[in-house]
Amino acid sequence: FFTFGLSIPVFAAIGSGCGLATGAVVGCATGLVGGGATGFGVYTKRDAIGSSVTKTLSKVDSAAKLVKETASNSADYVRNRLVGGTGGTTD
Numbered sequence: 001f002f003t004f005g006l007s008i009p010v011f012a013a014i015g016s017g018c019g020l021a022t023g024a025v026v027g028c029a030t031g032l033v034g035g036g037a038t039g040f041g042v043y044t045k046r047d048a049i050g051s052s053v054t055k056t057l058s059k060v061d062s063a064a065k066l067v068k069e070t071a072s073n074s075a076d077y078v079r080n081r082l083v084g085g086t087g088g089t090t091d
Helices: 004-044 046-086
Strands: none
Touching (some): 004 046
8 A cells, every 4th residue: 555655765765776786787797708808818818918018118128228328428418518618627
């Protein structure tokens, strides 16, 4: 003997609980399948990924050395120009 005043909130709570449970199950299953597929793909190509990472790190290291060397050369150039331009000594 429900009236509309009480039945709407009661069944809204029941419906939202069912929706929450269904959403959790679907989200969990989607995450499981997607994560499993991604993990399998990465695992099967781990050697290629590892060599790519090694190449990238090597390039980054050589670029960092180049930047450091260029900055040092620029500082030396400026230092030599200042000392040479003011007539000072290099001591």
